[in-house]
Amino acid sequence: MRIGELSRRTGVNQRLLRYYEEQGLLRPERLASGYREYGEDDVRVVGRIRCLLAAGLNTATIATLLPCVRDDDERLVPTCPDMLAHLSRERDRISGAIEELLHSRSMLDTVIGAGTDAGVFHPAGAG
Structure with missing residues (x-):
């Protein structure tokens, strides 16, 4: 084809x-x-x-x-046989990236929350 x-x-x-x-x-x-x-x-x-x-x-x-x-x-x-070890390393890499992203999101939530509490920022959809 x-x-x-x-x-x-x-x-x-x-x-x-x-x-x-x-x-x-x-x-x-x-x-x-x-x-x-x-x-x-x-x-x-x-x-x-x-x-x-x-x-x-x-x-x-x-x-x-x-x-x-x-x-x-x-x-x-x-x-x-050695593929499982390779896949486990890849899974660990992805897990690390997820943890970093979760930390970044938490930091952004903190900044957004501080801005909202101060009356500076109103998230989209908040009324």
Whole structure:
């Protein structure tokens, strides 16, 4: 199938599919004409990529992990022994980022609260 068909079937725009190829996540065959030719498995690979991106992983990490996952009833299952340790490190990284964001939000809440108490600031929707 051509890139337009893969885009239609996966809901991922063609520009993003080309980016996945640049990052080594997709490896379509090239026809003599230069057109990309994708197979049925590429539809599943794009689904895996989207799932791993949604989990907070970057494309470099996904390129490393992609060969080590398989689909099993609508979820990804690791197939390489060292993958779990790598995923645990990624989870710790994401947890740290969440903690930093929560702290930032708390600081903003403090500033907003002080402004509201002083009559300087009226949040949108407050009446």
